[in-house]
Structures are given as C-alpha cells and as structure tokens.
Amino acid sequence: DTEVTQTPKHLVMGMTNKKSLKCEQHMGHRAMYWYKQKAKKPPELMFVYSYEKLSINESVPSRFSPECPNSSLLNLHLHALQPEDSALYLCASSQGGGGTTDTQYFGPGTRLTVL
Amino acid sequence: GIQVEQSPPDLILQEGANSTLRCNFSDSVNNLQWFHQNPWGQLINLFYIPSGTKQNGRLSATTVATERYSLLYISSSQTTDSGVYFCAVGVWADKLIFGTGTRLQVFP
Numbered sequence: 108d109t110e111v112t113q114t115p116k117h118l119v120m121g122m123t124n125k126k127s128l129k130c131e132q133h134m135g136h137r138a139m140y141w142y143k144q145k146a147k148k149p150p151e152l153m154f155v156y157s158y159e160k161l162s163i164n165e166s167v168p169s170r171f172s173p174e175c176p177n178s179s180l181l182n183l184h185l186h187a188l189q190p191e192d193s194a195l196y197l198c199a200s201s202q203g204g205g206g207t208t209d210t211q212y213f214g215p216g217t218r219l220t221v222l
Numbered sequence: 223g224i225q226v227e228q229s230p231p232d233l234i235l236q237e238g239a240n241s242t243l244r245c246n247f248s249d250s251v252n253n254l255q256w257f258h259q260n261p262w263g264q265l266i267n268l269f270y271i272p273s274g275t276k277q278n279g280r281l282s283a284t285t286v287a288t289e290r291y292s293l294l295y296i297s298s299s300q301t302t303d304s305g306v307y308f309c310a311v312g313v314w315a316d317k318l319i320f321g322t323g324t325r326l327q328v329f330p
Contacts, residue, residue: 213257
C-alpha cells in the first residue's frame with residue numbers, strides 16, 4: 108500500500124480563522140513532508156520531519172505551524188493566513204529519514220482558499 | 223542553489239504519438255525522480271532514477287548523471303497521459319527540488 112491520505116480535500120477560511128490540515132500514512136515511512144504549490148508552478152518544500160523531528164524548515168512564515176504527533180501523522184496548523192497563501196498543499200512521505208535516496212509518495216492535496 | 227529546467231514547457235500530441243521530455247540540472251545530484259501530476263493535482267511517482275535506464279510499460283526514463291540530464295520517454299500516448307510532468311532532484315538531506323514542468327495535452 109503506497110497511499111498517503113490528506114484531509115480535508117478543500118478548505119475555505121477567513122484571515123482570522125484557525126484551521127488544520129491533516130496527513131496520514133501507514134507505510135512505516137520515517138520521513139514526512141509538506142509542500143506548497145501555487146497554480147501553474149512546481150511544488151515548493153515547506154517542512155521536513157525525519158523520525159518525528161523537524162529537520163528542515165524552508166523559512167516558512169510562523170502563521171504555518173507543523174506538528175508530527177506520531178510516525179504516521181503530520182499536521183499543518185494555519186492561523187492568520189493571507190489571501191496569497193491560497194494554494195494546493197501537498198503532503199508526502201518516504202521510507203527513511205536523513206537521506207536523499209528515497210522515493211517520495213504524495214497525497215492528493217488540500218486545496219486552500221483564504222478569503 | 224541548483225537549477226532544474228525542463229523542456230519543452232508545453233507539448234500537444236495526438237493519441238498514439240511518441241514524445242521525449244527533458245530535464246537538465248545544474249549540479250551533481252544523488253536523487254532524481256519523475257512525477258506525473260494529473261488534472262486534479264495528484265502527484266504520481268513514475269521513476270526513481272538517479273542514474274541509468276528504467277522502463278515501466280509505455281514509459282521509460284534515462285538519466286546521464288555525468289552530463290546532468292534526464293529524459294522521459296512516452297510511447298503510444300493516451301489521453302490519460304495528459305497533465306504536468308515534473309522531474310525533481312535531491313542534493314542533500316531529504317530535500318527535493320522540482321523542475322519547471324512540462325504540460326502535456328493528448329487529444330483523441
């Protein structure tokens with residue numbers, strides 16, 4: 108099973124709202140990722156968790172707060188977002204942590220609109 | 223940082239045609255993957271290919287790491303092949319950098 112699930116599929120929120128995106132994998136992967144993708148652009152890495160610890164933060168604004176409660180779950184908490192944060196948010200996982208030799212498997216994404 | 227350029231940016235084909243997509247990268251890499259993003263946004267991993275040649279059905283890929291490029295071949299294209307094809311390269315510690323993408327449209 109190479110499935111990564113994400114909820115919700117779509118999310119509309121106001122600039123004062125607090126919401127969370129959820130990602131889950133049951134492949135025993137030790138690395139999990141958040142990417143942001145704007146329309147007609149490639150995905151851009153936001154965060155990497157390796158063995159449940161934050162290993163990469165690509166200078167993401169603090170209004171995005173990642174959390175890895177256990178090895179299967181990854182959350183992205185959203186607070187005081189701006190309209191320019193509207194995008195497709197993709198979660199991915201890969202077998203091992205701390206290396207560059209792994210295939211990444213992506214979830215279907217959450218399409219976020221900030222009003 | 224490393225630059226990843228893909229060509230062509232857009233490609234329009236009739237069903238049954240063959241095509242070659244190219245990915246050039248500006249520095250040595252130890253991870254290279256090809257993805258297909260369907261019109262609904264789902265990214266599907268096609269190949270993990272930091273070097274050498276692989277084939278999977280109508281798709282095949284070749285990476286020449288010493289010359290810093292990779293090629294994705296699609297034979298006998300089908301309408302379901304439509305979408306955006308990305309190559310992504312890894313340089314260090316789990317970080318993948320995606321290329322600019324090739325948007326493919328296949329018409330019946």
